[in-house]
Amino acid sequence: MEYDHIVIRYGELTLKGRNRKIFTTQLAKNVRQALKDFPAIKVEKLRDRMYIVLNGEDPDAIMERCRKIFGIQSMSVALKVENDVEVIKESALKLLTEAENVRTFKVSTKRSNKEFPLDSQQFNQVLGGHLLANTDDFTVDVHHPDLEVSVDLRDEATYITTKKIFGAAGLPVGSSGRALLLLSGGIDSPVAGFMTMKRGVQLEAIHFHSPPYTSERAKEKVLDLAEKLSFYGNSVRVHVVPFTALQQKIHREIPNGYSMTVMRRMMMRISEAVAKKEGILSLVTGESLGQVASQTMESMHAINAVTNYPVIRPLVAMNKDEIIRISKEIDMYEISIRPFEDCCTVFVPKQPKTKPKLEKVEQFEANMEFEQDIQDILDNIETVVVEAKDKQDEDMDDLL
Amino acid sequence: MEANFIYLDNSATTKPSDQVLESFTKASAQYFGNASSIHGIGMDADRLLRKSREQAASLLQVSPNEIVFTSGGTEGNNIAIKGIALEHQNRGKHIITSTIEHPSVLEACQGLEALGFDVTYLDVDESGLVDVSSVKAAMRDDTILVSIMHVNNEIGSVQPIKQIGEIVANYPKAFFHVDHVQGFGKLPLNLDECHIDLCTISGHKIHGLKGTGILFVKHNVKLFSLAHGGGQERKIRSGTENVAGIVALVKAMRLALESQDEVNAKLTSLKHILMEQLQSTEGIVINTPEQSAPHIINFSAPGLKPEVVIHALEEFGIYISTKSACSSKSADESAVLIACGKERAVAISGLRVSMSKETTREEIEYFSQQLQEVTEKLREVMR
Numbered sequence: 001m002e003y004d005h006i007v008i009r010y011g012e013l014t015l016k017g018r019n020r021k022i023f024t025t026q027l028a029k030n031v032r033q034a035l036k037d038f039p040a041i042k043v044e045k046l047r048d049r050m051y052i053v054l055n056g057e058d059p060d061a062i063m064e065r066c067r068k069i070f071g072i073q074s075m076s077v078a079l080k081v082e083n084d085v086e087v088i089k090e091s092a093l094k095l096l097t098e099a100e101n102v103r104t105f106k107v108s109t110k111r112s113n114k115e116f117p118l119d120s121q122q123f124n125q126v127l128g129g130h131l132l133a134n135t136d137d138f139t140v141d142v143h144h145p146d147l148e149v150s151v152d153l154r155d156e157a158t159y160i161t162t163k164k165i166f167g168a169a170g171l172p173v174g175s176s177g178r179a180l181l182l183l184s185g186g187i188d189s190p191v192a193g194f195m196t197m198k199r200g201v202q203l204e205a206i207h208f209h210s211p212p213y214t215s216e217r218a219k220e221k222v223l224d225l226a227e228k229l230s231f232y233g234n235s236v237r238v239h240v241v242p243f244t245a246l247q248q249k250i251h252r253e254i255p256n257g258y259s260m261t262v263m264r265r266m267m268m269r270i271s272e273a274v275a276k277k278e279g280i281l282s283l284v285t286g287e288s289l290g291q292v293a294s295q296t297m298e299s300m301h302a303i304n305a306v307t308n309y310p311v312i313r314p315l316v317a318m319n320k321d322e323i324i325r326i327s328k329e330i331d332m333y334e335i336s337i338r339p340f341e342d343c344c345t346v347f348v349p350k351q352p353k354t355k356p357k358l359e360k361v362e363q364f365e366a367n368m369e370f371e372q373d374i375q376d377i378l379d380n381i382e383t384v385v386v387e388a389k390d391k392q393d394e395d396m397d398d399l400l
Numbered sequence: 401m402e403a404n405f406i407y408l409d410n411s412a413t414t415k416p417s418d419q420v421l422e423s424f425t426k427a428s429a430q431y432f433g434n435a436s437s438i439h440g441i442g443m444d445a446d447r448l449l450r451k452s453r454e455q456a457a458s459l460l461q462v463s464p465n466e467i468v469f470t471s472g473g474t475e476g477n478n479i480a481i482k483g484i485a486l487e488h489q490n491r492g493k494h495i496i497t498s499t500i501e502h503p504s505v506l507e508a509c510q511g512l513e514a515l516g517f518d519v520t521y522l523d524v525d526e527s528g529l530v531d532v533s534s535v536k537a538a539m540r541d542d543t544i545l546v547s548i549m550h551v552n553n554e555i556g557s558v559q560p561i562k563q564i565g566e567i568v569a570n571y572p573k574a575f576f577h578v579d580h581v582q583g584f585g586k587l588p589l590n591l592d593e594c595h596i597d598l599c600t601i602s603g604h605k606i607h608g609l610k611g612t613g614i615l616f617v618k619h620n621v622k623l624f625s626l627a628h629g630g631g632q633e634r635k636i637r638s639g640t641e642n643v644a645g646i647v648a649l650v651k652a653m654r655l656a657l658e659s660q661d662e663v664n665a666k667l668t669s670l671k672h673i674l675m676e677q678l679q680s681t682e683g684i685v686i687n688t689p690e691q692s693a694p695h696i697i698n699f700s701a702p703g704l705k706p707e708v709v710i711h712a713l714e715e716f717g718i719y720i721s722t723k724s725a726c727s728s729k730s731a732d733e734s735a736v737l738i739a740c741g742k743e744r745a746v747a748i749s750g751l752r753v754s755m756s757k758e759t760t761r762e763e764i765e766y767f768s769q770q771l772q773e774v775t776e777k778l779r780e781v782m783r
Contacts, residue, residue, distance in 0.1 A: 399423045
């Protein structure tokens with residue numbers, strides 16, 4: 001007997017009141033998008049849960065893909081049967097005896113269909129008794145069963161579900177608007193992006209590229225990271241900023257200790273301008289308080305002063321080892337540690353100010369003409385849409 | 401070419417599959433860059449290399465940084481054994497292996513003995529099997545490596561890798577290496593469940609190309625490098641990566657694993673057919689044990705020189721081998737057959753048939769018919 005459905009449970013979304021529909025509609029859209037490689041499936045959205053009708057597609061592969069979709073609390077495979085005690089008993093028996101590596105089980109019934117003749121306690125006993133009476137080597141274990149057979153008695157039908165796994169939780173990407181992530185290629189910024197997406201944000205990314213000081217490989221690394229992120233949303237647009245000329249100018253005209261602070265302020269100005277143009281309402285960075293010279297309280301103050309946009313810093317209170325742990329969990333770490341310099345390390349002064357003074361920074365910048373440089377940069381930004389798969393990728397897959 | 405000859409020496413090497421060759425030529429032409437070059441052409445090669453590594457890792461159910469690409473079985477075995485010995489000699493200098501390993505394992509161990517290492521060579525029973533309790537008995541506090549092959553290349557015996565792995569796992573100072581060259585694609589081997597730290601695979605035994613292979617090196621295992629240089633392959637094996645060869649290898653691995661169950665079933669039934677026919681052939685002694693890998697059948701024709709039988713069969717376009725190609729150049733008797741306790745007359749007249757996914761029932765039947773005629777004729781001459 002084959003499972004014909006996957007049940008998706010919402011979790012946090014069910015706490016929403018009248019807005020719930022916005023969230024569930026977004027989730028259904030994201031699920032359909034993520035599962036476009038499984039053309040036979042159908043997604044059915046209900047108020048309190050979602051069903052994927054498998055129509056013969058592989059449930060394990062689908063659940064694996066769904067684990068990267070935010071807004072899903074948990075999932076199970078399910079068999080839909082009619083509301084008939086005998087039918088439910090026979091189907092559950094088949095599912096139990098056909099399951100691999102199962103010796104112990106537990107039955108748990110939920111009855112939202114109040115017309116059903118037995119209440120959930122009674123039905124637990126009836127079904128458990130039937131399963132025990134018709135098998136030889138299965139026993140009941142209510143604490144750690146190998147297989148939990150959950151029976152959901154609903155008005156429209158009964159769903160027998162097993163193999164519950166937890167999803168990524170959070171809110172569906174797209175339900176909380178869009179944000180622009182400053183993506184460097186290091187360990188922190190992709191984690192910050194991931195955590196922002198977890199709260200339902202559709203991400204775009206901005207990357208500062210300084211050829212020939214930074215190589216094509218550094219850029220490729222960023223695009224690879226964006227691809228990993230795109231699995232949590234649908235696609236990620238990456239705005240690649242030609243930063244060389246302005247960086248050289250800062251290096252020439254700003255005193256050594258302050259060049260880093262000024263460079264960061266320029267990045268913020270450019271990011272804000274891109275956000276404004278794209279209709280994006282906030283910026284995201286991977287800053288963690290006290291980690292490096294640019295992330296001290298004084299530096300953050302001086303750098304943040306150029307923008308009124310909210311700057312979301314998901315990692316601000318996290319330790320490096322916690323950030324690395326998440327980076328490994330989401331499969332970004334190996335990419336992040338590829339040894340290619342990014343623009344932040346190329347012109348880094350030997351002794352950057354850890355406590356830059358805002359008045360001084362402003363004074364230095366006043367002597368530097370940069371409005372035109374920023375305008376040139378904005379006119380020459382290259383925007384790459386990174387999707388989970390691109391053309392060269394497919395060529396390479398054919399070779400393998 | 402086809403149907404003109406019957407190739408039954410697939411444990412020596414296999415014919416590269418068309419799909420593998422196609423990938424190799426395409427990759428050679430389109431991704432010729434040095435994967436370590438920092439320009440775009442190098443980058444594309446690097447990307448292809450990375451994808452190959454990811455696919456190899458997912459096929460072996462390990463992580464990509466645990467894949468070290470090599471030039472094949474001999475190199476893989478040498479890096480594993482000498483690399484562990486040299487890196488961890490401060491922990492101890494004792495190594496355990498068996499008497500029927502491939503020469504690249506045995507000779508590596510003998511080389512280390514000359515450097516002061518102590519090697520225990522475990523005996524095998526008449527079926528060519530290492531006794532699990534003998535592994536346990538041989539383990540010492542200063543044991544740093546246990547190296548046992550999965551499938552024997554001469555007689556096809558299959559070692560109890562999982563049980564051996566479980567024993568080695570109780571000794572935190574000891575690493576477990578498995579030579580999986582003959583087993584890959586024929587018999588499944590779960591590296592994690594078997595507690596394997598190092599595992600050797602070769603491309604040309606699975607319809608890939610010569611000069612390609614993988615050494616699986618578990619992430620927490622450190623090896624002394626035998627090839628210092630540019631630091632490629634986790635600094636274990638420096639040297640410009642053979643990207644096209646690696647692509648061919650990984651493709652061959654995928655094809656082999658995809659058809660593993662089917663090929664195993666087919667070869668098992670062909671093996672039974674051949675074993676039955678050999679049993680009823682006069683003057684033939686079967687050396688391969690009943691429980692063994694599906695593709696290797698070893699037998700002897702006592703009283704006949706194996707080289708003569710091979711050349712006589714070649715007249716009919718049938719290609720088989722004596723012992724293994726790797727040890728064919730050494731003196732006349734098979735060390736593996738001697739280790740299995742066979743008498744000398746059997747050990748000096750060993751012959752090996754090794755099949756591949758392309759072997760057919762007709763070929764096997766034709767072979768056994770010709771073998772019967774050839775041996776009968778040769779015996780008449782001898783009389």
